[in-house]
Amino acid sequence: MQPPYRLEFPDSLPISGAVEEIRRALAEHQVIVVAGETGSGKTTQLPKICLAAGRRRIAHTQPRRLAARTVADRIAEELGVELGTVVGYQVRFTRQATRRTAVKLMTDGILLAEISHDRDLRAYDTIIIDEAHERSLNIDFLLGYLKQLLPRRPDLKVIVTSATIDTARFSAHFGDAPVVEVSGRTYPVEIRYQPLDDPDADLIDGITAAVTDLHARGDGDILVFLSGEREIRDAADALTARATAGHGALRSLEVLPLYARLSAAEQHRVFAPHAGVRVVLATNVAETSLTVPGIRYVVDPGFARISRYSARTKVQRLPIEPISQASANQRAGRCGRLGPGVCIRLYSEEDFAARPEFTEPEILRTNLASVILQMADARLGSIEDFPFVERPDGNQVRDGLRLLTELGALESPRGRREGEAVRLTPVGRLLARLPVDPRLGRMLVEAAERGVLKDATAVVAGLAIPDVRERPADHQQEADALHRRFWAPLDAGAADARGDASDIAALLRLWKYLRVSRRELSGNAFRRRCRDEYLNFQRVREWQDLTTQLREVCKELGLGAGHPQATTTDWDALHTAVLAGLLSHVGLIDVRSRTPAAGQQRRGRRPIAEYLGARGTRFAIQPGSAAAKAEPPLVMAVELVETSRLWARTVAPIEAEWVEQVGGHLLKRTYSEPRWSAAGGQAVATEKVSLLGVPIVADRVVSYGRIDPVAARAIFLQSALVEGQWRTRHHFFARNERVRREAEELEERARTRGLVDDRAIYAFYDERIPAGITTVAHFDRWWRDKRRTDDRYLDLTLDDVTSAAAEEVDAGGFPDVWTVGGADLPVSYTFDPGERRDGVTVDVDVSLLNQVDPVPFTWQVPGLRHELATELIRHLPKAKRVNFVPAPDWGRRVLDFLADRPELAGLPFPDAAARALTTLSGVPVAGTDFDLDSLPPHLRVTYVVSDATRRPAEQELGHGKDFEALRKAFAPTLNRRLNAAATGVTHPGATSWQFGELPRTVELAAGPTPLLGYPALVDQTSSVGVRIANTAERAARWQALGLRRLVTLVSPDPTRSVFAHMSNDTRIALSAGPSGGLADLMADARLRATGDLIAKAGVDPAAVRDAASFTRLVDAVRPEAAPTMQRIVTQAGRILRRHQAVLRELARRPASESTADVRAQLDNLVFPDFIAATPEPHFTALERYLHAIEVRIAGWDSAPAREAAGLDVITALEDAYAAAVARYEVGELPAAAAEVGWLLEELRVSLFAQSLGTAVPVSAKRVRSAIQALSGPGSGPRA
Structure with missing residues (x-):
């Protein structure tokens, strides 16, 4: 048929x-x-x-x-x-x-x-x-x-x-x-060997010479084999340049590249009819895969990029290697089809003879995962027994098994014996049926479980085919710019920031863009768009077809069934799915690689970041990647290809938690620093997680009980039960803590360690608590049952927790309460040298700050008083200290002396100790002789200011060792509380007596501790109010100033009469004064006159407490108001005239330390409101102080040495005085402290204008002692 x-x-x-x-x-x-x-x-x-x-x-x-x-x-x-x-x-x-x-x-x-x-x-x-x-x-x-x-x-x-x-x-x-x-070849091919014998000879020069030689032989196209795109571009540039330059032999030459990534249109040019001579520069794609027509000549440099799997790095490499004899003959066979051909080999015949006869089969130079997978699925036995043409190396088999293990495709691969068939897991069986590389298949399996299969199929299909994006050699920048659009969302409002710096996201965005374009455009218009945007239309069609077909296969395999699939892109889930197939392609950035070398710095180059990859590999992100500039800390790469270095291609940033989700079977975990976590109620350790050598988690805290239960139990017993680092309400532990605190209190008071025996406590618990209890939760469950039968089973006694040394401590010398001024103040003890509260701590409620006398605290508690006396002696000046050796014996004598003299108990302890030493030895000692600042900190009481009205955790307001500084710091708090509680006693302000009878003290209920307040008049300039002072001293100052203001407000104003009788010189002087103007200065003088008249009347301002006494005072002051003010104004005029003269003289002098000192002195003497603010007799002395300044200035030229010496003395004392009074607020300086300041003015007269005389005997030493007394023991130990 x-x-x-x-x-x-x-x-x-x-x-x-x-x-x-x-x-x-x-x-x-x-x-x-x-x-x-x-x-x-x-x-x-x-x-x-x-x-x-x-x-x-x-x-x-x-x-x-x-x-x-x-x-x-x-x-x-x-x-x-x-x-x-x-x-x-x-x-x-x-x-x-x-x-x-x-x-x-x-x-x-x-x-x-x-x-x-x-x-x-x-x-x-x-x-x-x-x-x-x-x-x-x-x-x-x-x-x-x-x-x-x-x-x-x-x-x-x-x-x-x-x-x-x-x-x-x-x-x-x-x-x-x-x-x-x-036979396939009908014409002979002449083989000519033209080796590049010179090691420095350039390959491109050799190719150019060979092409020139062959072109000169006659017509016929030339095929040149090169190893890669870069080499092709270099050769094309060289040949084109020579042709353009008019080289006779190459003038008519057409140069065309040919390689796999070339666009389809450019590839077709190679096969299109043409006139003239053409040189085709090709990779080994033209060796067997494609037949280039018209080739008569071949130039073979003898190299090619051969895909080769590295058993060491576990990546596919593309090294440039010498080709085999068979490949060389294949290349030579490309010519001679049209007539006799010529093949020029740019290496020697001896080199050719030494090369391997055949190219190594792919099975010997690639990963065998796909083969093993298919064999296992087809149940074809073990790969070792399979009759391959050439049996693969055992290392390759192991690497294939390793990759399938990484993908979760094999059952128990570690226990497999050589020759035994592998068994697939359910995942492995799915991978075998998915028509893509196992890595890509694993991505689909994971995507199905995470509900992102639709997007994942598009991504996997895009990864499975050659890249649809083309980069024509002459339009690379334009193509790159168009392709980079997909690095970020095309829609500016799209919420997909997770997709930034991700080539995977860029690929999916490109897919979606193409899908929308295909719907919107006709077939031809879509084809044109692909061409205009450098997208290979045929590959786009292939991508679309493959995506559809993958989705059909996934549906047939039941992938995604039972897992809800996302309707919008879940970038995290998608990247996690992709990661499931790339676990051995994960890399962590090496921050050290970001530091540029010296040469790079000079050339302004940014170093390429290196990543630590699996099994010790190091790679860099290919520059064309969306992730290259972002340099994410942790990345995955679809490909790791070794050329000039190991490059990561198609890269995306990832999160460590994703790696743990899909790579748990490959993770290595190490643990360090086991320790107790009171918050977690368990022992914890620092976990480090690595994936095939890549650090994934650097320092994560995890439970130590599941890692080492015995050690975790020991940590629990020691940290929770012995050291008390846990949160519990168990009654037994509260009782035990009281016992322990009692023992520890003995240590703190006696300032010794070793009384509490932690080892004994640990042994106590270790004996009673069962093994296996490692956490608080475990313990709570056990104790809930145990306490029903014996709730005292875990109770400690004092003997259980202390050593024999505890019996030697006398607790009587360390009281729990310090009674001062009728107030019982709690006392606590800390033994922690170097810590701020080391020593004795007294708790003073803020409401008692104005009532407590700090002097008793200078005596310390009895248990530390001998040490205090001893240290005071040791901190005497050497000249005196030598009289009191040994210091401990003299310390005991001081205490015995003071025990017999209770009248000295009211003195600060340093003053009382000085009296004792003086009496006992005959050597004069003053309290100021002791260097209190150098005493050991634990011998100075720490004061804690607290507020009992607050919650316990918030009661402490502050602490320190300077009682007066604390009193000053919390005075506003106390004042606010006093005035808030003093409703009906305070007054906002009045211009006449409207206060009824003003009590000297009030006791106010403002919390658990009653407040003692001191009502007083307060000067408010235009009125006078009533406020509650926190101390009697402050109340006295307020009362004097407030009473002066109120008497002035209710008295007739004599200013007009005084002004009428004022001389012109006085008017001029007052007009140039430091106040806001003449009117302000007159008001200041009137206020001063009132104060002087109150003093002249012999009335104690504190005694004026009602309207009647106030009226009597006003009546006594009124007759003398005008003449007194006249006298004060005249005196102020003289002061200001001399002040102005000093200023004129200073203006003629160049700036110096002396002029700065004088200006500072003037600011302290003459200032706004100085008339009322300067008390007698110092107001009268102002003129003399200013005269002394004039004398001082006059002596600058004639006696510079005296000026320099005096300036050194006065500067040191002024600094010391400023430091001593810094604790006081403005207007709150005690009279005694202010008098030291006037003493300094007298010292200036003595130093610089001695001829004028001083009001009191004065010397630098006397002033220094007075300053020391301001911060001496009477004010409490200094901080």
Whole structure:
């Protein structure tokens, strides 16, 4: 019967001459090997030969999808049938064939996949394995499987086709199968060796010279093989430059690149008709995959980038390596098709002879994970026993197993023995059925569980195909700018910040952009948009098809079922899903790599950040990545490829928590610093988590009980029960703490350690608490049951917690309460040298600050008084200290002396001790002789100011060792409380007596402690009010000033009369005074006159407490008001005239330390309101002080040495005085302290104008003693 197709074998094809030989071999043998060069017709004619031999179910494999489609098309055309009938094809997700198809072209991967459901391949009677010399993983796997299958299928015929490369190996693999040779080249090729003997010779120069030489021989295109895109660009630039420069031999040359990533349009230019001579610069893609027409000459530098898996770094590398002899011959075979050809090899013949005969098969230089996965799924036994053409290395097998373990595809891989078949987990079985790389498949499985399968299929499909983004050599910057749009959301309002700096997010955004564009545009418009935006249209179509097909496969496998799928992009979930397939491609940034080297700094270069990768690898993010500039701390990479360095491609930032979610089976955890956590009620440790050597978690606190229960229990007993670091309300522990505090209090008071025995307490608990209790929660559960039978089971006694040394401590010398002025003040003790509260602490309620006399505290508690006396003696000046040796004995004598003299108990202890030493030794000692500042801090009482009205945790308001400073600091608080409680006693202000009878003291209820207040008149300038002072001294000051103001307000104003009798000189002087004007100065003088008259009347301001006494005082003052004011104004005029003279003289002098000192002195003497503020007799002395300044200035020129010496003395004393009175608020300076200031003025007269005389005897020593007395023991120990 005539077949429904034509069977013809073109005479132009070399294989046509061997048709009968092949038919006979096929009839006589189950396997034959057909060897022939590219172009011999093997691929298209062998299926027809099989048809002619009566075979009707022919599987014909191709290494590439494009080849499967185009070969099927060609065979159908030659048979005269429609594609999809007699002849069909099937590639990933695309099938154009029927059950009746006789010849089915397919990729080798499709045939492998069919094994899982058709183990004996019963669908076929003939299998053609084409291009077997490429030795891809799939080809080697198929050849091994067919060897196993043939004994079970004696009817099956197998044809292995190959270039004339290592055919003997294929023959031997199938039991010495016959080899049929068919010739493909009809013209001889001359091989010429032109090695670059000079080590410094440039490869580009060698290529240029070879091209020039070949072009000069005559017409014919030239094919130059190079190792990569960069090398192609360099060579193209060099050749184009020479051609443009008008080099005679190269003027008409057309230079074209050819490599896999080139855009489709640029690739097509290579195959298009052309005039003139063309130089094609190609990678090894032109070695076997593509036939470039018109080639007469070949230039072979002898190198190529070979994909090679590194067992050390566990990454696929692309190193540049010398090619094998077989590859070199393949390259040479590309010429000589049109006529005699020439191949120039840029290396020596000896180099060629030394090279390996064949290129190493892919199975020996790649990861075997996919092979192992498919074998396990097909239950084909162990990979070690599988009959590969060449058995892979054991390290490769282990690395393949390691990757599948990383992906969670294998069951118990660690316990597997060599030769034992691996078993797949449910995840592994899914990966075996997903038609993508295992890493990509793992992403889909995880995405299904996380509800992001829809987005993940688009991403995985985009990763599974060549990048759709093109970068034409002459439009790279424009293309990059268009592609970078997808680094950020196209919609400015889109909330997907998680997708920033992520190539994964950029890919998904591109997908969504293309999807929307495809809906909005017509077919041609969409194609134009892809072209204009440098997107490969065919790959975009492939991406769309693959995405659809992946979704169908996932649906068939049930992926996503039972897991709600997100309707919008969940970036975290998507990235986590992608991470599940890339766990060994995680990297942590090495911050040290960001520091530029010296050379980089000089050149202004930014160093490329390096990342620490799995198993000690280091990589950098490829500069074209969205993550390159962002330099995220933790990243994942789809690819790690080694060229000039190890580069990460398609990178995205990740979070450590994602790694823990999907990589738990690979994580290594280490623990350090076990310690107690009172907040958590358990022992904790610092956990470090790493993934294949990459630090993921640096310092995380975790429970230590699950790591080391014994150590955790010991920490619990010591920290919680012994040291009390836990939160509990157990009554037994409260009782035990009271016992412990009692023992510790003995230590604090006696200032010794060792009385409390922690080891004994630990042993007590260790004996009674069961093993296995490691946390507070465990303990609480146990104790809840135990206490029902014996609630005193864990009670400590004092003997349980103390050592024998505790019996020697006398607690009587360390009272718990200090009674001062009728107030019982709590006392506590701290033994912690260096700590602020080391020593004795007295708690003083803020309400008692104005009632407590600090003098008793200078005597210390009895238990420390001997040490205090001893230290005071040791801190005497040396001249006196030598009289009191040994100090401890003299300290005891002082205490005995004072015990017999109770009258000295009212003195500050330093003063009382000085009296005792003076009496006992005859050596004069004063209280100011002791260097109190140098005493050990624990001998100075610490005062804590508290507020009993607050919650216990907030009661402390402040603390310190200076009682007066604390009194000053909290005076506003006390005053506010006093005035708030003094309703009915205070008054906001009046201009006459409207206060009724004013009591001297009031007791106010303002909390648990009654407040004692001192009502007083208060000067408010335009009125007088009543406020409550916190001390009697302050009340006296307020009362005097307030009474002076109120008498002035109710008395007739004599200002007009005084002004009328004032001399012109006085008016002029007053007008230039420091006040706001003449009126202010007159008001100040009137106020001063009132004060002088009150004093003259002999009335104590504190005694004026009612309207009657006030009226009597006003009546006594009124008659003398005008003349007294007249006298004061006249005196003020004289003072101001002299003040102005001093200022004029100072203005003529250059600035110096002396002039600065004089100006400061003037500011203290003459200031706004100085008339009323300066008391007698000092107001009268102001004129003399100013005269002394004039004398001083006059002596600057004649006696500079005296000026310098006097200035040193006065400066030191002024500084000391300022420090001594700094504790007082403005207007609150006690009279005694103010008098020291006037004493300083008298000292200035003595130093600089002695001829004027002083009001009192004065010397620097006397002033220094007076200043020391201001901060001496009577004011409490200084801070």
